Amino acid sequence: MIYIAILTVAMLIAGVGAYFFRDLIAAVVACAAVSLIASVLFYLLQAPDVAMAEAAIGAGLTTAIFVIAIRKTGRYEK
Amino acid sequence: MRAFVSFSVLALIVVGLALSLSHIPFGNSTANTDRMHVAKYYLNNGVKDTGAPNLVTAVVLDYRALDTLGEVTVLFIASLGLGIFLSWPKKEGSEDDDKRGLPPASLIVRRGSQFLFPLILLFGGYIFLHGHLTPGGGFQGGSVIASAFLLMFLGNTGYRLRQKTLAVTESLAGITFVIIGLIGLGVGGYFLNNFLPKGSVFALFSAGVIPILYAAIGLKVGAELAGIVANMFGSGSEG
Amino acid sequence: MTIGNPMMYVGAVGLIMIGLFTVLSKRNLIKIIVGLTLLDTGVNVLLIAIGYIHNRTAPIVTRTYTDPTKMVDPIPQALVLTAIVIGLGVTALALALAIRVYGHYKTLDTRKIRGLKW
Numbered sequence: 001m002i003y004i005a006i007l008t009v010a011m012l013i014a015g016v017g018a019y020f021f022r023d024l025i026a027a028v029v030a031c032a033a034v035s036l037i038a039s040v041l042f043y044l045l046q047a048p049d050v051a052m053a054e055a056a057i058g059a060g061l062t063t064a065i066f067v068i069a070i071r072k073t074g075r076y077e078k
Numbered sequence: 079m080r081a082f083v084s085f086s087v088l089a090l091i092v093v094g095l096a097l098s099l100s101h102i103p104f105g106n107s108t109a110n111t112d113r114m115h116v117a118k119y120y121l122n123n124g125v126k127d128t129g130a131p132n133l134v135t136a137v138v139l140d141y142r143a144l145d146t147l148g149e150v151t152v153l154f155i156a157s158l159g160l161g162i163f164l165s166w167p168k169k170e171g172s173e174d175d176d177k178r179g180l181p182p183a184s185l186i187v188r189r190g191s192q193f194l195f196p197l198i199l200l201f202g203g204y205i206f207l208h209g210h211l212t213p214g215g216g217f218q219g220g221s222v223i224a225s226a227f228l229l230m231f232l233g234n235t236g237y238r239l240r241q242k243t244l245a246v247t248e249s250l251a252g253i254t255f256v257i258i259g260l261i262g263l264g265v266g267g268y269f270l271n272n273f274l275p276k277g278s279v280f281a282l283f284s285a286g287v288i289p290i291l292y293a294a295i296g297l298k299v300g301a302e303l304a305g306i307v308a309n310m311f312g313s314g315s316e317g
Numbered sequence: 318m319t320i321g322n323p324m325m326y327v328g329a330v331g332l333i334m335i336g337l338f339t340v341l342s343k344r345n346l347i348k349i350i351v352g353l354t355l356l357d358t359g360v361n362v363l364l365i366a367i368g369y370i371h372n373r374t375a376p377i378v379t380r381t382y383t384d385p386t387k388m389v390d391p392i393p394q395a396l397v398l399t400a401i402v403i404g405l406g407v408t409a410l411a412l413a414l415a416i417r418v419y420g421h422y423k424t425l426d427t428r429k430i431r432g433l434k435w
Contacts (some may be wrong), residue, residue: 008328014170015335015355024347031351034332038358043401045325046375047365047394048213052205053401054219054361061303062354062405064228069412070311070347073419077345084341088334095333101325102367117392125378131374133388137395149399156406163413188318217402236421280380299402306409 004044011037022077024070032063129276129285130210138215139288143270147255150298154252156300157309164309182235191233198226206296210285216292220299227304231311239308244301251298258287258294325366332359346415346425350408357404361397368393 010066011034018030035058114121120141124133128140138146181189206219230237262271270287277284323394336359339352368390376391415425422430 002403005324008324011328012331012335014331018355019335019339019343024345024351027348027351030394031354034355034358036434038362041325041328041362045365045369045419046373046389047368047397048377049132049215049218050361050394050397050401051372052214052218052360053221053398056218056225057401057405058354058358060225061221061228061307062408064232064307065310065405065409065412066347068307069416072416073347073425077343077348081342084338086339089338092330092334099330104323104325104366104369114390117390118385120353120391124385124391131378133378133391134398135393137391138398146399152403153406156403160410160413163410163417171387178330183406210382213324213375215398219387220326221402253376279378303405306406310409310412 004041007037007041011041018026022044024075024077025067027077028063028070031066032059035059035062081144088207125279128272128288129279130288131279132210132212132215135210135215135288135292137189139210139291140270140272143259143291146295147259147270150252150255150295153299153302154248157306160306161309164312183233187233195226195230198229199223202226202296202300206292207289209292209296210288211280211282216295217299219296220301221303223296223300224303224307228307231307238312239304241305241308244305244308248298248301248305251294251301254294255291255298262287266274325369326363329359329363329366332356332362335359344427346418346427347412349427350411350415353411354404354408357400357408361404364393364397364400410413 013019014030014033014037018027018034021027035054039051039054039059042048042054120133120137124136125131128136130136130140202219202222204219205214205222206216209215209219227239259270262273263269265271265273270291272286272288274286276286283289333356336352336354336356339355340349343349343352370389373387373389376387376388376394418430419425424430
């Protein structure tokens with residue numbers, strides 16, 4: 001259960017990072033870190049199905065789509 | 079003013095969530111905080127009713143299969159809307175992404191992605207075919223298949239997907255789902271009735287229509303997500 | 318077992334709050350969509366945490382493990398499984414809208430886009 005506490009704190013730190021980063025690529029990577037840690041949390045909370053879906057979609061495809069969209073628009077938040 | 083409004087909205091939501099969550103102790107199941115009234119039936123009778131040892135699959139594709147059909151429809155509409163938004167006023171020549179000065183990938187990246195592509199497809203197929211036995215299923219397998227196409231897009235400059243193949247796969251999978259539901263309506267009296275024999279539990283070909291439905295969902299989700307990725311890559315930015 | 322108790326809810330609600338605050342206070346459209354994704358993840362974690370029960374396993378029957386009174390709630394897991402996939406579809410649609418807005422206004426700043434002020 002101590003793992004859950006550590007992972008939760010790491011997830012919140014990554015979420016705050018996603019708020020503060022001016023570089024949108026960095027914010028998206030922090031968002032992917034949140035998804036990855038959430039996937040580990042799902043596994044620890046006895047939900048392996050959800051953990052697989054979150055790892056494949058949240059950390060993989062969502063990040064890729066964000067990066068493509070940022071490449072088509074602007075990289076820095078002014 | 080804006081910050082004040084934001085903070086007051088957030089404070090309101092935090093207070094509401096804290097008040098309601100204080101009645102739901104985390105990970106606790108005593109007699110007076112028991113919340114599993116419906117789930118108890120699923121846990122006790124799931125394997126007997128559906129033949130699927132993975133009870134999440136039993137809920138998704140047998141007890142609540144109509145909801146799953148609606149969910150797949152929502153995903154279809156989202157991908158349709160994305161296709162319309164990204165391709166509607168078509169600029170001439172904006173289709174080609176290579177003009178933005180993207181250098182071709184190195185030989186190792188190209189050959190490596192082409193070598194990994196069928197293996198990832200196979201893994202995705204394995205995940206959705208064994209969805210009723212092990213963790214996994216159509217949604218996870220479909221997203222793994224879509225990530226294989228994403229790898230091809232990243233590793234090979236100028237890689238194109240035939241939209242027609244994607245559309246045909248997606249439509250066939252959706253039609254299969256609905257037709258199986260209608261056959262269940264004719265045979266057993268309600269939509270998506272599990273009319274095939276259940277077989278022996280833990281065998282690959284068991285649980286009646288569930289593997290067929292999950293394969294259809296896997297192909298549909300894979301085609302839709304690959305179409306989303308292809309649309310995001312393909313359309314020009316006009317910027 | 319003791320420290321994990323409120324921690325999970327704090328994490329999920331904190332993630333929801335970060336996402337909402339990003340949506341409310343940022344002015345870049347892509348950043349707003351990042352906030353929506355965070356909000357989505359937070360709601361999913363909250364639902365799974367509500368369905369969790371100590372000392373029980375995942376709701377999957379095996380040959381040696383068949384006791385249904387020792388499994389967690391399968392319904393939130395089925396719900397969240399579909400919610401994640403829908404989340405990706407909604408995010409992709411929102412990003413497509415943002416790309417179209419950028420193509421028309423040449424900016425993603427909501428202050429400079431007519432009709433998106435509040």
